[in-house]
Amino acid sequence: MELLEGVVRPYAWGSRTAIASLQGRPTPSAHPEAELWFGAHPAAPAQCVRDTAVEQNSSDSNLLSVIREDPAHELGAAVLGRFGERLPFLLKILAAEEPLSLQAHPTLAQADEGFARENALGLALDAPERNYRDPWHKPELVVAVTQFDALAGxxxxxxxxxxxxxxxxxxxxxxxxxxxxxxxxxxxxxxxxxxxxxxxxxxxxxxxxxxxxxxxxxxxxxxxxxxxxxxxxxxxxxxxxxxxxxxxxxLNRVRLNPGESLYLPAGSLHAYLHGTAVEIMANSDNVLRGGLTPKHIDVPELLRVLDFTPTSDDELLPTVRTLGAERIYLTPAAEFRLSRIELDGTGLLLSQSISFDMPGPQMLAVLGGTIEVRAATGDTVSVAAGSALWLADGDPDVVVRASSSRATFVRVLVPVSQVAAPGQVPAVPGSAGAGPDAPE
Ligand SMILES: [Zn+2]
Structure with a gap:
């Protein structure tokens, strides 16, 4: 288990209140705070919060270095076999005060081909005219924390x-x-x-x-x-x-109420407008922009990846499956499965605790209140709103309790037991504790 501190991304469209008030800091913040990243992306890996008096290696403490040190323990065989030594997802809290650019993301095949093509052209990875910064696709799912407005499909x-x-x-x-x-x-x-x-x-x-x-x-x-x-x-x-x-x-003008979600598969044109949401995506930077930005726009490349199939707004909303206290947002993405859980410290209205025993790495990020996570070994960590917890594949099973009257958090895992070939829709997730498929 690693208690994680997210990294704030200060993009100009960000809110000066949403992330700060979630974390209990004074508002308004000195700069716009657009995104809070919990992941192992090299640009901004989440920091591990450790007791430096006890732990010696505090200089090395971010999620990227933790995974690199022992990928087999952190990610597990199924995720390693499928995605290699990298965390396949990136979790963000997104706080939009102003609209973001109009954009779409490529399929896996388009990203792979585009990345190779731009490498062959000798474009530097950080060149502003670069479209493909890695060979991965970037399906994404947003779940509204406040009312959240977007254009999509x-x-x-x-x-x-x-x-x-x-x-x-x-x-x-x-x-x-x-x-x-x-x-x-x-x-x-x-x-x-x-x-x-x-x-x-x-x-x-x-x-x-x-x-x-x-x-x-x-x-x-x-x-x-x-x-x-x-x-x-x-x-x-x-x-x-x-x-x-x-x-x-x-485009569809979509308004999500808290807890409602929107899934953007490859080729779906979208722009986030206003509000705070949790965003889970495949760990990639591949964005093709179509306007509403001073950044690089490559129209021919955007036209190549866009899917013009008309979609009504309710087709954009994923099916939600409820398993006890957990609301699972079902998407075809192999890199992530996100669910939202609300617990009640008194146990009068909702469940007081939930136990997790799925294989593979998991991340919990708290949106409200405080949770207490107790491992089977007896170790206990308290996680407050605006912080997250990393659970390695090799870590013991945990029980999560609300230590405030109400606690809301999201849980992300890699659905290794339902991994499908790219383009295939994986089966609906089964009961907790299902074993992983053999790595491909
Ligand atoms: Zn996007």
Missing amino acids: FRPPTRTVELFRELQVPALDPYLGLLAGQADRDGLRALFTTWLTLPDKAITTLVTAVLEGAVAVLESGADTFTDELRTLLELGEMYPGDPGVLASLL
Whole structure:
């Protein structure tokens, strides 16, 4: 067991209150705090919190070095066999005060090919024009901690045509005609490609006309697409002349309540807008951006990886399976399985404790209250909100109790007992304690 302190990432879009108040620090913080990372990513590995009076090797204490020292003990044979000597997932708490860039992530095959291609071109790993920084895909799942707003997946085009009609912007008519005449993935691809490749002047003119249309609709009191149009205006104010502002009109505007989740498979275009969420992803940095950012945008490469299949917003929400106190968010990702657990220190309303005996490495991150984790050997660790605990494959089984009246935490494991070949949907997780499959 290792008590972990996350690493704060101070990106400009971050909140000055969300992560600080979660951890009980004064607010507002001195700088925006966008993400809190709990993982073994080389850029920001979680720090191990150890009693330096007892432990000698405190200089070496981060999760990356702990895993490198003894991967067989930390990760276990099944994870090693499947993913090598690296932690396959990265857990973050994300606190968005402002919208993030419009983006999508590649499939495993696209990432592998793109990484090799950019290596062959001699692009440095940290070059700003680099798209592929590793050969891995990056499926991701967010679970809302507060109300959480996002744009995700292409809305069914017939509905988008209704939105265009409501705007009553003559400059939009040719595009409305295009989509109405081909209300499917090909129509979406044609329209999106046209917008992202229009000359700057034409885009600025079109964005301005559409924003004026949106203001007129909102002032008229029509309320069919209020959230969509407010988001459009906000993005237009931040990024005037950016084709990503128009692209936002094509996506589902999703609002998650606390505990609700959104899964983004490869090729799914998305932008997180506002709110605090837990984010679990495959441990990769491969992002292809489509706008709403001053960062590098590679339109041809984005078009290669985007999946234009229309999705309704409820298709984006994973199925949740409840096993006792645990709510498991089911996704096809082989790198992670995340669940959310709420315990009651008094045991009057909810379970007081839960025991874990799944194989492989696990991470617990506390979102509210304090938990006490007791290993079968008798070792006990207390984990407060905003901190996490690492449980190695070789560690003894544990029992987790709420030591406050209410405690909420997430649990991440690598679903080794349900690992499927890339692209295959693994079986629904079975009961706790199932043995791992033989490594491939
Ligand atoms: Zn993303």
